[in-house]
Amino acid sequence: QVQLLESGGGVVQPGRSLRLSCAASGFTFNNYAMHWVRQAPGKGLEWVGFISYDGSNKYYGDSVKGRFTISRDNSKNTLYLQVTSLRLEDTAVYYCAKGFGYYEEYFDPWGQGTLVTVSS
Amino acid sequence: EVVLTQSPATLSLSPGERATLSCRASQSVRYFLAWYQQKPGQAPRLLIYDSSTRATGIPARFSGSGSGTDFTLTISSLEPEDFAVYYCQQRSNGLTFGGGTKVEIK
16 A cells, blocks of 8 residues: 655754655556645644655745755656754644645545754 | 634534534635544545545545535444544645644544
8 A cells, every 4th residue: 555654853952954755555556646744733734835746846834945955766656855954843744645636636635744853 | 825714613522413613715716625623643634626526435425515605424324433634735826734623532
């Protein structure tokens, strides 16, 4: 079955960088768009960004535009999120999700998430 | 950006009761709306997409309706495993989520 496994989270100081990974299995990874969605502790969901099946198109939420970069390595079935210039408000669980639906703008399924804590 | 407002914030019901959750959009999203369920410590799960289509494996007690700016998720008879937080999400203009409705045991 489809599995998504995030990794790379941890505690990081404000202003520093981190790279999150999402290992995909159980489906033909290079056929599908992928997303990152985050959830601050005790809060709701926030879409972070999208990458098309081949990496040629990328879109980001306003709060991360210019600081976060999504990429993918289809040869490794892996999705990445490079997060830079981290702020306290970037503290969240970061989920990767497979694009679903005709335009792949719904999310199904989701990984279990990786926690990023920004703290001095 | 389309703002989605979910109500109520919390719904206190007993197993077997009917749950009606609302999601209102700040502008028309046509029928491009989904619902997700999230249990504590777990990732969200897609329940409904395109307003009323159940995702694979979702029980028939879950139904969605609405178009334009007003949408409803109905759980016809609550099972113990349905107590969770529910989020709506639109894909008509950007991608945004509502703030969630917690369905708790009364």
